[in-house]
Structure formats: C-alpha cells, structure tokens
Amino acid sequence: MTTGADVPDRRRRTGLDQHGRDLTGNPRVRILDVQVLSCDWSVVRKTTFDYRHGDGHWSREQRETYDRSDGATLLLHNVRRSTVLLTRQFRLPAYVNGHPDGMLIETAAGLLEGDTAEEAIRREAAEETGRRIGEVEHVFDVYMSPGSVTERLHFFAAPYEDTTAQEGETRGLADEGEDIEVLELPFPAALAMIRSGEIADAKTIMLLQWAALEGPFEHVRN
Known part of the structure; x- marks a missing residue:
C-alpha cells in the first residue's frame, strides 16, 4: 500500500500515481509507469517512459517531477507615479543555495488552489500587499523550470491605487508563517536592481522587463 496512491495522504488524496499515465499527445513518448515518491504538500513522482529519438531508436528513460500545482503572479504598477509595488520575504531554498540572506524581492504570487488564475492573483494581491x-491584464503563461517542476505560472499586470506603502509595512497570512514586507519602488530603480542582483527572482525580472519593453513603462526605461 502506498500513501497517495492506495492510502489517502494528509490532504486525503489518492490515485496520485495515475497522473500522466494516459498522455497521448506525443507519439514519441510511451508512458510505462508512474510511482509516487513523496506526497506531503506537493507531490514527487518518478515516471518511466520509452522515448523515440530523432534518429528513430527508442530508449527507456526515468524522470522525477515535482508537482506543486499551477500558480499566478502579478506586477502592480502606478503609471502616474512611475512606481511598482513588490514584496520581500524569506525564501529558504534560495538561502540554502547561495543567496546572502534569503530575503527575495518579488512580484505578488501564489498557487491557484482551485481558483481561476485571475481569481487567485486578486486573492494573493490582497493578502500580500x-x-x-484595477483591471487585470494577462501577459503570458510560462513553465518556470520544465526540467523537473510541473508548475505553469500565469503572469498578470494591473494598476494599483495611488497610495504610498508605509515603511516597515508587512502582510501575509500568519497561520501560514508569512511575513511579507511591501515595497514601493520607482520603476527605473527596480530595473537597476536587476542589474545589481538585488532582484534575483525570475518571475519578477520577467514582468519588469515586459513592462519596460511593451508594458505600462515602455516610455520610462532610465
């Protein structure tokens, strides 16, 4: 008996070993087996499949995938004041992999948790900032780490009300251990923080560069 497959995990899920078994969209891939390696909050699976290479020969492959479900992220901007609203919070994975203090500056983001992408990002914007x-603009959808993570992230942008973030202002859900600092930055300063390495979060860099290239700050780059 396997937790998450035959036996409910702590989130009362079963059948997690069935995910991905019925894929037929790529004739060069034949799924043979899916095993659940871990199923706490997220799910780690090992999939065995046959793959036909470009020269026609087949090989048997195994890959591990980390499934945390899909998410959404949002760049909040105020064009009149040429500012963006970002957050800063502790990220343990970044801390253990070389970030000086693990405090990453980011756009608001979160998992969909059964909502549509727009519903989720409105919820996260309220919780985190x-x-x-105002009106939410869909920008693009991206697989952030397709070699191992299944998550697809939905990117949005939206204007926020003309109010100034208070120094030391914190947000987030206490019961989830969140301690999120709200940062209001001039847009040119935010771009400069990419170059300096102060902003090192991929989704945030992508949205800031989109805003400069074809978004609300196309006319304000320096």
Whole structure:
C-alpha cells in the first residue's frame, strides 16, 4: 500500500500515481509507469517512459517531477507615479543555495488552489500587499523550470491605487508563517536592481522587463 496512491495522504488524496499515465499527445513518448515518491504538500513522482529519438531508436528513460500545482503572479504598477509595488520575504531554498540572506524581492504570487488564475492573483494581491487593484491584464503563461517542476505560472499586470506603502509595512497570512514586507519602488530603480542582483527572482525580472519593453513603462526605461 502506498500513501497517495492506495492510502489517502494528509490532504486525503489518492490515485496520485495515475497522473500522466494516459498522455497521448506525443507519439514519441510511451508512458510505462508512474510511482509516487513523496506526497506531503506537493507531490514527487518518478515516471518511466520509452522515448523515440530523432534518429528513430527508442530508449527507456526515468524522470522525477515535482508537482506543486499551477500558480499566478502579478506586477502592480502606478503609471502616474512611475512606481511598482513588490514584496520581500524569506525564501529558504534560495538561502540554502547561495543567496546572502534569503530575503527575495518579488512580484505578488501564489498557487491557484482551485481558483481561476485571475481569481487567485486578486486573492494573493490582497493578502500580500493589501491593495485594491484595477483591471487585470494577462501577459503570458510560462513553465518556470520544465526540467523537473510541473508548475505553469500565469503572469498578470494591473494598476494599483495611488497610495504610498508605509515603511516597515508587512502582510501575509500568519497561520501560514508569512511575513511579507511591501515595497514601493520607482520603476527605473527596480530595473537597476536587476542589474545589481538585488532582484534575483525570475518571475519578477520577467514582468519588469515586459513592462519596460511593451508594458505600462515602455516610455520610462532610465
């Protein structure tokens, strides 16, 4: 008996070993077996499959995938003041992999948790920044780490109300251990922080560069 497959895990899930078994979209891939390696909050699976290479020969492969479900992220901007609203919070994986203190500056983001992408990002913007936002613009959808993580991240942008973030202002859900600092930055300063390495989060860099190239700050790059 396997937890998450035959036996419910702590989130009462079963059948987690069935995910991906019925894929037929790529004739060069034949799924043979899916095993659940871990199923705490997220699910780690090992999939065995046959793969036909470009020269026609087949090989048997195994890959591990980390499934944390899909998410959404949002760049909050105020064009009149040429500012963006970002967050700063502790990220243990970054800390253990060389970030000086693990405190990453990011766009608001979170998992969908059964909501649509727009519903989820409105929820996360309220929880993480406390701001009311205007019309949400869908920017693009991206697989952030397709070699091992299944997550697809939905990117959005939206204006926020003309209010100034208070120094030391913190947000987040206490019962989830969140301690999120709200940062309001001039847009040119945020771009400069990419170059300096102060902003090292991929989703944030992508949205800031989109905003400069074809988004709300196309006219304000320096």
